[in-house]
Amino acid sequence: MTKFLLSRLGLYAAIAAPSLLILAADRPFLIQVAIGTLISAILALAWDILSRTGQVSLGHAAFFGIGGYGSALLTPILGAALGWVIGILLCGVVAVLLGAVTLRLRRLYFTIATLSFSLSIQVLILVTPGITGGATGIMPPVIAGGSPPLQLLFITGCLVAAAIVSDVFLGRRFRPAFFMIRNNPDLAAASGVPVTRLKILAFAVSGMVAGLAGACYCGLYGYVIPDDVFTTNWNVLPLAVTILGGMDTTIGPVVGAIVLRLLEEAARHFVGGVGYQVVYGAVIILFIAGMPEGLVGYGRQLIRRSRRSSERAPVKASLAS
């Protein structure tokens, strides 16, 4: 047990270390890049928690936006701490209500339902300018007085919190049940698992973590319009990040977010213009085609292979002699 705990603490330290290095380097551009990367890592972790029950969401922008708008609109009334907590809890409530309707749908139908939900939330914001500012947007209170280094530190803390939540759902109580629900829901039910209830739990937790990512994002610059948060980009990004990094792990979405951002910056630097997006997209496709288990899965395979060959080496030597 202590060994397990130590390995987890090591993981959290490894997740936080790059941010601390960037803070030490004190380069404003790098800090901005790191902040964006960590926010997409939190959103990807949220997406992965849900996908462990076999539900593929294309609507996480909805929770990203609700978390952002909720915390921004509630902070002036309730204060920062309570405003964020209620804003994020709101995401959980919305997920429970949406899940009660949609999680009985299988696979693709669920995916389509999440996509249309995220689109309808955007419309809801546009038609209620009295409360939500409509198309002109809102001015959320900024995090950490608008100081980028402090913001990075705060968001790193949020990422570690999201990683801890992700690990809880990779533990012995939830992981086997979630995988069984994904692989064979009938078998899970025949094992006493309340399938729909656990799916709703996963959806609620996933929605709240996505809401945390959205709250972080909206608190960066003090100005947000619906197009910033309710875009297809935030719907597709967590999926691309998680598949690139590796599903069913905590480290996968974090690695995926970093690598994706590096690819994007490299493509922007070497190709430039608008064409960089085409190159960037093509490289993502190549990566996913070559490594279906993601970077983390590929890394594990390499370690296994090198272990096996080092086990075989002495046998070969003894055969030769």
Place this chain on the structure above:
Amino acid sequence: MSTLRIDGCTVAFGGLRAIDNVTLDIAGGAITALIGPNGSGKSTFVNMVSGQIPPRRGRILLDGEPLNGLRPDRIVHKGLARTYQVPRVPKELTIDEVISVPLLYARSSRSLPGAARTASDLARYCGLRPHVGTPCGQLSVSDLRRLEIARALACRPQVLLLDESMAGLSLEDTEQVIGLVREIHASGVTVVVIEHVMKIIARLCSHAIVLNQGKLLAEGPPEQVLTDQDVREAYLGKGFRL
């Protein structure tokens, strides 16, 4: 010893009645065989009792308590467990993890360390000792069948339905599973065995129920049922002479 009563149950898919107004009792503390030719409704019967396909009409009672209308996981909580003939288990999970699921979620829910210990105990009990800690993707068919029995036992059932647990196994494996079923029965569990091989039924079961085209065709002691003229006709066709 728990008794299962099926009272006038019907399951229909469109116009086809897979289970047609079946009434029967499964006596507590016995090993009962459920037999019948292919398509006679045996699997539908198991799916109906376990809540996967609720009956359109009729009642299912476990010790007098109605089971129909309950979700499959609630039926497990009431003390009825089933195995699947072709178990599809997540191949990345180890066998202990699969067995731990009912230990944590079915009616006898345990603490995490308790579940881990009981899971490996159950794996050993079902003859999976060498595979403790092995991912399910690496198991043979016969080991997967044993894993299904272990998983169902982890539900702590009073009534256990075994769906063709011995189909396609080698003689040696079959003997081991027969021994295991006897042990489970001796521990006080009411067992229902769905089987094709008549020799196994004659050796293992004290009572046999025959379904044909969704209807109850015959029931009684295996030696009597297996020589019944109607049963022979259902299996072999009319006018067949040995």
